[in-house]
Amino acid sequence: MLPYLVLTLLLLSTIGYYLGRRRSLAMADGHIRNLHSLPSYYGFYTALWCGLPALLLFILWMALGSILITYLVVADLPPEMRSLPPERIDLLVSNIKNLVQGNIVSDTADPVMRAAADQYRRLQAIGNGALWLLVLALAIGGGAYAYRTIAPRLRARNLVERVIMVFLMVSSTIAILTTIGIVLSVLFESIRFFHAIPITHFLFGLQWSPQTAMRVDQVGASGAFGAVPLFTGTLLISFIAMVVAVPIGLLSALYLSEYAHHSFRSVAKPILEVLAGIPTVVYGFFAVLTVAPLIRDTGQWLGLDVASESALAAGLVMGIMIIPFVSSLSDDVINAVPQAMRDGSYALGATRSETIKLVILPAALPGIVGGILLAFSRAIGETMIVVMAAGLSANLTANPLKAVTTITVQIVTLLTGDQEFDSPKTLAAFALGLVLFVVTLTLNIIALHVVRKYREQYE
């Protein structure tokens, strides 16, 4: 029913648009230049007056309506029910709502509850009826007001402009607020976790086995939330990834920007960028099904002891995933080195590779380092490949042939499966998320700062 209301509003606004436009045209005496704004602005002006206030009311009701109704229904409950503790009341309310929606067969329900559900339904009907009336009245009233105020001197264009600005502002505010909200919720949940487990245990403890902490009597007792193995595992895998991605990415960027013929470049660059478009789960497959067995077999052949899920496999594949990232960032900074530097070097009789080694790379180095830091933060945050290929055992090791686990993998495993939501085990995921967030944010800030600094150098 409510969707119809929105449709009706849209329809009214459209009508408002045409009416407003027509009225302005009628006032123009056939010469649009007699008007302050183009006729369509008067149309938009009317449409906005017609639609916006009504829409705001509608949104307000959507946000607060059910809270209000619930409050009224609870107030009508028998006193012995109202005096129950808040959690029980919440439970009652959700039962009532289920009754209203018909999720529970009403015959089996207790008569008080049924009465409350009926009450709820009645209030809802009243509320909706009132909403219809009010919204339509507002729409028509607003539209009529706008229609009457249309005059050749009315600055409809500026008014529309202002509304658009507010609209854009609200949109960006929503984006920012959601981000802040997410960060804060992670922060608060982490703080809850740190009430249960001391932060020093978490950051410096050497043992990670959150499964044992499922039982309440063990919480925090064994130091099983020491995240150091996760940090080292993450670093190990990211390091392997960078060892793969940085040379290949950088060298291919150098080839593409300094040596490759224009036509080759126009083909090769998009292909390289396709690598970036492959879903990470596919890389994960590739790591588990192709690379890991390959490494294991090679290791056996060499007489090495290789775990079936090794840091090496995950790191190698992650490195491949990051190549286009490194190469396109390096390509950007290499291209930002002014042609005049190359000319200066060539004019002295330097070869290409001398020019690259002695002029371009030193000049582009800060930018390249920035790019590498960005790639590194990407590697740290990468989840899918490591979930599939790196394993779950939190070994504290620097041996790339062993299985290790990472922060992201542990977040996934902590949150999948059945457990109480506020057990330390689940809350640990938030603490890990917070660490991840802080680390990648810091890396990104440093990297962007370095890159920007570098750009300024030539502007």
Add this chain to the structure above:
Amino acid sequence: MNTTATTINSATHQGTLIVAQAEAPLKTGPRVIDYNDRRTVGDITVPDPKMVCRDVNVYYGENHAIKTVSIDIGNRQVTSLIGPSGCGKSTFLRCLNRMNDTIPGCRVTGEITIDKENIYDKNLDVVQLRARVGMVFQKPNPFPKSIFENIAYGPHIHGLAANKRELGELVETCLIKAGLWEEVKDRLEEAGTGLSGGQQQRLCIARAISVNPEVILMDEPCSALDPIATARIEELMDELRENYAIVIVTHSMQQAARVSQRTAYFHLGDLIEVGDTEQIFTNPQHRLTEDYITGRFG
């Protein structure tokens, strides 16, 4: 169509024609008055040529930027290339050290020799050529390195200094020759990009002479500089001409008149007129040249 003995059919000439311009009395107006006559007027040859260019054409894709130009570059003198914007001065200059090779889509035909050696020969080492024909650009382009390293760069890649001490001496010599030594001798470790525009340009000149070139090409070397810095560079050119062949592109006719001994006037890719600087500025033989130097267009 006016075809006096002093004009050359540039498409077919043999490079040795040309006589009798002294006969022409001064201030009698140009001898070639047809604007559409694009054959080179004046003597394209010099007695002691360092570089010889014959029938040079340059194309940027479809754009025919230099049209069958022939000219000699004299040793131990400054040759200036003048002409309106876009007439191909820079393009022609870049032919002389094959910097055009670095521009995608640029094609050069014809013959250019340095000491009778064809620089477009397949077997010629372009890297060596560029060491012999140095270049200074319009905008000073020191490397983002120290002053010392800027000069040491060329000697380093060509192995011109056996050890640190020699390198130091070489750097000092170049800076002295470029007239920059007194100003920077106490801060050789500072960034070359921190110098003033005029100092940067002299640094670039010092850098160019650090590899012992025989020819120095300068593409509007003063257009980004103030008058005082310009005067310094002009002085410098005058000193350098004792040891090098210098070719300079300039927008300023006064500058061409001050620093050069020979002047070549380009117009839309054609070499219109070439001759002694004094003659070009006092007694141009082609109507287009006259219009340009009297400021009627350009």
